[in-house]
Amino acid sequence: MWVTLQITFFTLGLGLVLALPISFGQIYGNKLLKAIIAVYEKILRSIPELVILFLIFYGFPRIGVRFSPFAAVVIGLGLRSSAYQSQVFRGAINSVSKTQMRAARSLGMSNFQGFVFIVLPQALRIALPPWTNEFTIVLKDSSLAYALGVTEILRQGGYIIATKHEPMIIYLTVAVFYFVVTIVINKSLGRVEKKLAIPGFDVKETVR
Amino acid sequence: MEKIWNIAVKYWPKLLEGLGVTMEMTLISVVAGFLIGIVLAIARVYGNKFFYGLSTVIIEIIRGTPLLVQLFILYYGLPPLGVNLSPFIAAIIGFAINSGCYQAEYLRGSIQSISGTQMKAARSLGMSKTEAIMQIIMPQALRRVIPAWTNEFIYLLKYTSLAYIVGAPELMAQAKFIASRNFQFFEVYLVVAVIYLVVVLLFTKIFSILEKKVEIPGLEWVR
Amino acid sequence: MSEENVVLKIENLKKSFGDKEVLKGVSFEMKKGETKVIIGPSGTGKSTLLACINMLVVPNGGKIWLENEEVTSAKNLNKIRQEIGFVFQDFGLFSHLTALKNIMIGLTKVKKMEKEAARELAMAELKRVGLEKEASLYPAQLSGGQKQRVGIARALAMKPKIILFDEPTSALDPELIGEVLSVMKNLALSGMTMLVVTHEMGFARTVSDEIIFMENGYIVEQSSPEEMFKNPKNQRTKEFLFKLNELYGE
Ligand SMILES: Nc1ncnc2c1ncn2[C@@H]1O[C@H](COP(=O)(O)OP(=O)(O)OP(=O)(O)O)[C@@H](O)[C@H]1O
Numbered sequence: 001m002w003v004t005l006q007i008t009f010f011t012l013g014l015g016l017v018l019a020l021p022i023s024f025g026q027i028y029g030n031k032l033l034k035a036i037i038a039v040y041e042k043i044l045r046s047i048p049e050l051v052i053l054f055l056i057f058y059g060f061p062r063i064g065v066r067f068s069p070f071a072a073v074v075i076g077l078g079l080r081s082s083a084y085q086s087q088v089f090r091g092a093i094n095s096v097s098k099t100q101m102r103a104a105r106s107l108g109m110s111n112f113q114g115f116v117f118i119v120l121p122q123a124l125r126i127a128l129p130p131w132t133n134e135f136t137i138v139l140k141d142s143s144l145a146y147a148l149g150v151t152e153i154l155r156q157g158g159y160i161i162a163t164k165h166e167p168m169i170i171y172l173t174v175a176v177f178y179f180v181v182t183i184v185i186n187k188s189l190g191r192v193e194k195k196l197a198i199p200g201f202d203v204k205e206t207v208r
Numbered sequence: 209m210e211k212i213w214n215i216a217v218k219y220w221p222k223l224l225e226g227l228g229v230t231m232e233m234t235l236i237s238v239v240a241g242f243l244i245g246i247v248l249a250i251a252r253v254y255g256n257k258f259f260y261g262l263s264t265v266i267i268e269i270i271r272g273t274p275l276l277v278q279l280f281i282l283y284y285g286l287p288p289l290g291v292n293l294s295p296f297i298a299a300i301i302g303f304a305i306n307s308g309c310y311q312a313e314y315l316r317g318s319i320q321s322i323s324g325t326q327m328k329a330a331r332s333l334g335m336s337k338t339e340a341i342m343q344i345i346m347p348q349a350l351r352r353v354i355p356a357w358t359n360e361f362i363y364l365l366k367y368t369s370l371a372y373i374v375g376a377p378e379l380m381a382q383a384k385f386i387a388s389r390n391f392q393f394f395e396v397y398l399v400v401a402v403i404y405l406v407v408v409l410l411f412t413k414i415f416s417i418l419e420k421k422v423e424i425p426g427l428e429w430v431r
Numbered sequence: 432m433s434e435e436n437v438v439l440k441i442e443n444l445k446k447s448f449g450d451k452e453v454l455k456g457v458s459f460e461m462k463k464g465e466t467k468v469i470i471g472p473s474g475t476g477k478s479t480l481l482a483c484i485n486m487l488v489v490p491n492g493g494k495i496w497l498e499n500e501e502v503t504s505a506k507n508l509n510k511i512r513q514e515i516g517f518v519f520q521d522f523g524l525f526s527h528l529t530a531l532k533n534i535m536i537g538l539t540k541v542k543k544m545e546k547e548a549a550r551e552l553a554m555a556e557l558k559r560v561g562l563e564k565e566a567s568l569y570p571a572q573l574s575g576g577q578k579q580r581v582g583i584a585r586a587l588a589m590k591p592k593i594i595l596f597d598e599p600t601s602a603l604d605p606e607l608i609g610e611v612l613s614v615m616k617n618l619a620l621s622g623m624t625m626l627v628v629t630h631e632m633g634f635a636r637t638v639s640d641e642i643i644f645m646e647n648g649y650i651v652e653q654s655s656p657e658e659m660f661k662n663p664k665n666q667r668t669k670e671f672l673f674k675l676n677e678l679y680g681e
């Protein structure tokens with residue numbers, strides 16, 4: 001259970017750390033950088049998570065780096081998540097109108113100040129709902145660690161079944177765990193959203 | 209590079225067979241999921257308290273748990289209760305239900321984005337509620353949901369890879385089989401990655417062309 | 432540059448976008464406390480001219496001075512922009528900040544003012560435009576006219592040497608135009624230096640010291656309102672004023 005949560009948090013963190021510079025690059029970068037990022041995102045979004053995990057787990061030893069299955073999962077899912085999160089941030093930043101920056105500059109703010117004080121606070125609000133969504137996706141995808149032999153909650157369930165022979169009950173329990181965590185995530189980030197809510201910023205989207 | 213090429217040359221019938229199963233599973237699940245989705249969405253938007261509650265609970269539970277866990281429940285959980293499903297069938301049932309719940313949510317968004325006056329106008333012509341839903345609301349809602357629906361197809365195409373864990377003979381399973389023979393795990397999965405990439409990009413392209421073709425002015429897509 | 436009382440001086444200003452020349456050599460100056468109105472057909476470069484003055488758009492040629500400082504060669508543009516207020520056609524309010532915070536943010540972040548002092552000043556400026564009650568509302572909760580008054584208060588709070596207005600009322604419903612114009616009129620009377628692009632001829636006639644008619648990147652004619660309305664020298668000015676009168680006739 002802790003392993004599942006650890007995978008989720010590390011993956012999300014890695015995805016976030018990668019996604020921010022990627023989204024900046026995609027918005028403010030030159031043509032070449034933009035093209036590279038577009039390809040990066042396209043590839044990671046087009047290949048099944050499982051395949052990404054296997055490629056990392058079996059691929060890196062070829063260049064002399066051996067990852068534990070846990071690390072391979074976090075890196076694989078983290079890379080995939082970065083491709084999604086960067087789209088979330090990019091969309092959010094782009095949806096803040098250009099005139100906001102112009103108004104900031106007219107007051108004498110630098111580009112950096114305008115970004116930090118004007119664009120970012122708006123973009124983060126817009127990004128929060130899809131980001132929450134990505135959070136729950138990562139939680140669910142952490143179950144794929146099963147395939148690399150990581151003892152996350154699903155595999156743990158399998159071990160218990162080997163002695164107790166109650167697959168239905170055990171797997172339902174596992175499902176309940178995920179469901180409860182998903183609800184907790186949605187509720188608490190939903191509360192953050194409410195706290196930050198501002199008239200004129202009621203963006204709602206259902207994205208998978 | 210040469211190794212990779214050799215794998216493709218030597219094992220293409222196996223890979224093709226796997227891809228065939230993958231496509232088959234995707235298609236069946238997406239269509240079955242579509243039917244499930246319509247029912248759930250209508251129940252959630254227009255149903256009475258009971259149907260609204262029921263469909264909401266189903267949708268939230270399925271969307272709140274991993275697909276892999278759902279597959280395990282179907283494949284490992286059911287046999288002791290006397291229900292034995294083949295890996296292929298168990299996987300398809302799992303995918304269809306899972307996808308149905310996501311599709312229901314897209315559809316719901318789409319239905320709700322159609323203005324309430326459409327319903328009123330239909331009722332004012334003397335249509336029953338059911339007729340209004342079927343004749344007026346759904347045709348518009350379905351058209352708007354097409355992009356979400358094509359996305360869903362791509363998602364399923366990728367997520368069918370989970371079926372190999374319960375033993376369905378799709379592309380990943382074939383890859384594992386090949387790799388366990390020649391021990392070139394990385395190369396084999398690289399080939400598989402390229403296959404998925406090509407297929408996904410191909411379908412993305414086809415869908416975007418189709419979407420342009422069936423677009424109607426004023427009924428822009430909801431994404 | 433040491434002429435008494437000249438706040439803004441523009442000399443042979445030029446701007447092209449690609450090979451399209453939008454400003455073809457514009458010169459004029461503004462003394463302290465003056466209000467000038469710029470009129471002219473759409474696409475003549477009026478907005479471009481204003482944007483060049485505080486370098487939101489960088490000109491290709493010519494010079495601009497703000498009092499004794501040459502804007503066009505200034506190292507610290509952000510410093511200069513603080514001294515030039517800008518009021519936008521589409522208000523340019525920050526959507527995530529209340530009316531009060533919209534005014535405060537320039538004071539605290541750019542001028543590094545203490546929060547309390549900034550709040551006090553912001554409140555005073557809101558009062559000046561008659562919106563102290565709306566201080567805690569967000570832009571989405573304000574009417575167009577109220578938004579624009581906040582926009583003006585925000586510019587004022589920075590204590591600029593001059594305020595540029597780019598069609599401040601043209602995005603407003605007719606019944607809201609009056610409240611904004613009256614704020615601007617009071618401002619002009621209080622001695623603020625103002626350069627206003629507008630087609631509100633009533634305002635131009637009663638408030639401005641001079642009207643500048645621009646067309647195709649040139650200043651075609653500039654004179655006092657009486658002159659301009661009674662006997663415009665240029666044929667084009669005549670035609671344009673006639674058209675305006677038909678459109679907005681009073
Ligand atoms: N960033 C830009 N890039 C390219 N062309 C531009 C840009 N900004 C303005 N232009 C062009 O410069 C010309 C002058 O534009 P400007 O907005 O200054 O006109 P204007 O006099 O303010 O007109 P309006 O009354 O419509 O506001 C227009 O033809 C416009 O298309």
Ligand SMILES: [Mg+2]
Binds near residue numbers: 477478479597598
């Ligand atoms: Mg303009």
